[in-house]
Amino acid sequence: MLILSNEHFEQMVAHARAGLPNESCGLFAGTITRETKTVKAVYCLKNTDANPEHFSMAPEDQFNAIKDIRKNGWTLLGNFHSHPASPARPSEEDIRLAFDPSLSYIIISLKDPEPVLKSFIIRAGTVAEEPVQV
Ligand SMILES: [Zn+2]
Helix, strand or coil, X not given: CEECCHHHHHHHHHHHHHCCCCCCEEEEEEEECCCCEXXXXXXXXXXXXXXXXXXXXXXXXXXXXXXXXXXXXXXXXXXXXXXXXXXXXXXXXXXXXXXXXCCEEEEEECCCCCCEEEEEEEECCEEEEECEEC
């Protein structure tokens, strides 16, 4: 279970909308117990691909985010990216590039007027949706 405050949810959606027509991306961090990940911070990163169908996180942005996560004693919980025109589920490329089963992969779909956010755990090519509580 992933716990996301309304503020963090809005932060991700705003970043996704600001990046249109391209995909947007970022990281999020917080605390973790056996069953629950609680988001404490969202880092909006630059998509250096500037592309509507894929993304690469700017290395300098990633470095700064990791530095801040360490400084606060948080754990990197996962990353997020937007799908400007497709549903909130991982693409084949998303699954191929998901190398860490301990991370949550959030996808925000802007296909419909109301944004849809879903989180996934991806382990060796197998996708499982993770419950999100906003
Ligand atoms: Zn994707």
